Amino acid sequence: MPYGKYFEELEAGQRFRHWPGRTIHEYDDTLLSLLSMNQHPVHHDEHFARETQHGRRLVAGPTVISIVIGMTQADVGGRALETLRYSDIRHDGPVFHGDTIYAESAIVEKRELPDGRGAVRVATNARNQRGEIVLTMEREIVIDRRTS
DSSP, X not given: OXXXXXXXGOOTTOEEEEEEEEEXXXXXXXXXXXXXXXXXXHHHOHHHHHTSTTSSOOOOHHHHHHHHXXXXXXXXXXXXXXXXXXXXXXXXXXXXXXXXXXXXXXXEEEEEXXXXXXXXXXXXXXXXXXXXXXXXXXXXXXXXXXXX
């Protein structure tokens, strides 16, 4: 059974604080990096990463994006039928193994598509446990209608 809001239940300006937060473990990052064939040593090589500006391994950006999108599902995307686009993705700060991410979203726009389906544009930001923004992004998704 899908969860999340139907198209009719979403309005421009609506805001959501997604709960719970999610602690990103080394396993999460390693698994997604291997699945996506991301072999950059800043994610896998502690010795290499110690010599970088952050002094330790970073969580790969796509891992953060994936987890944050997943965090929004219960409120916004759980009834999505299709993702039309991702845009304005910014990694505003580093994410490290052991960081806990919290996400918030706002419905920026709600519109009818030419084929009669409904789409919403969602702006999401994620903060770490210190309240620092680490990711901002927008996406446009087609949301199931209650009447369909």
